[in-house]
Amino acid sequence: MAIIETSSKAAAVNPLKMSQPLGAAYAFLGMNRCMPVMHGSQGCTSFGLVLLVRHFREAIPLQTTAMNEVSSILGGMENIEKAVLNIRLRAKPDLIAICSTGLTETKGDDVNAYLRLIRQKHPDLADTALAYVSTPDYTGAFQDGWAKAVEALIRALGEPQPGLQTRAKQINLLAGCHLTPADIEELRDIVQSFGLEPIVLPDVSSSLDGHLPDNFSPTSMGGTTLAEMRALGASIVSIAIGEQMRASAQAVQELSGVPYVVFDRLTGLQANDRFLAYLEYVSGQPIPARYRRQRSQLQDAMLDGHFFFGGVKVAIGAEPDLLLSLSAWLAEMGCEIGCAVTTTTSPVLDGVPAARVVIGDLEDLEQGARRASAGLLVTHSHGRQAAERLHIPFHRAGLPMFDRLGAGHCLSVGYRGTRGLIFEIGNLLLAAGHAHTPDDWQLPQSTRDALALATPVQGESS
Structure with missing residues (x-):
């Protein structure tokens, strides 16, 4: 069982985690004809929007209640009302889903009460579903925001219907x-x-699979x-x-x-x-027979790849569920998890196959990788500089992944996804030992010094 530690630094250096509101907004994007709204300042929404756009390379619908200094102090009822009415008029969504930010949580806005008052004031909103989730960005992380948003959607929209019959399949x-x-x-x-x-x-x-729709929708x-x-x-x-x-x-x-x-x-x-x-x-x-064959193909890939995975020390930084998924699989392939860093608490951290798991940042990951003499770094794209400094292979996993194409099409589940991971990471490890070419290859310094001493000085006889 891993020992769970929390970094005691006064500030995060090169943060690993992302905020709860961003996780909630991402979950809302999985609802059809939905307009996610961040209840906070314009800057809160802008940073989240840019991150999602860079990751998926798609237009992301995301709105804000545009809180300012005055409304932050006096309350955001008016801002929410304006946002809801404008969005309904212009975008005509089936669902408007709102998540809070640290700004409005600090003020203590009772958004559920605001929404009840808005519905009473505007009966014409009856054709638009409204949902709200509390996601202060000064606690928790991306995974927490996603989980809270899904639960809030279920409680707001998943009410049992009278006479609903169980469907056998x-x-x-x-x-x-x-x-x-x-x-x-x-x-x-x-x-x-x-x-x-x-x-x-x-x-x-x-909704985020990178398709070109026949008709544009906001x-x-x-x-x-x-x-x-x-x-x-x-x-x-x-x-x-x-x-x-x-x-x-x-x-x-x-x-x-x-x-x-x-x-x-x-x-x-x-x-x-x-x-x-x-x-x-x-x-x-x-x-089905095709999964039996895929299982056989995965077994063969594991056999082919274990030569390159065996004994490799890996440093991983990811959200808890992704951390467990990747670290447990890498351990099965024969790797040693030398450093594990995550963003928030979770029951699954006890099952991570590492001596300890640190709730910290990318600086903790880099330092841990260096201490463990890691041969592979796994985290999202913000870890690329650490991998360069450590001179080790780097596998991008999680969100954001803004320096590679096809982030939304990365597959890591099922027999096929696991087999693909073996080939992708195995090729990184395989290439790491053969990276030099005749153009950039150099002899070790000790060898060059010895050759320099053995080279005759001009004018001396050989």
């Missing part, structure tokens, strides 16, 4: 923020191959619909991917009595064996 697939659009698409395909009908929440695989284009939200209670089971989604699964159970199961990770051979065995049990259908 329908399941709820609750996706954590560590899953990319490609990961969610892969999981949907797997679930559907067993004859099951999944409701994915949130579904960023259809809201999110794709994602979980309001009708699907209202049908959550008709499912036979909720499958939560990542410990962060446990609270959301429990919320569905409280509202509608739907049982749930949590899979802490879906990267690795045994993890996917358990997942497919569970789907076989729930559906009553045998595991």
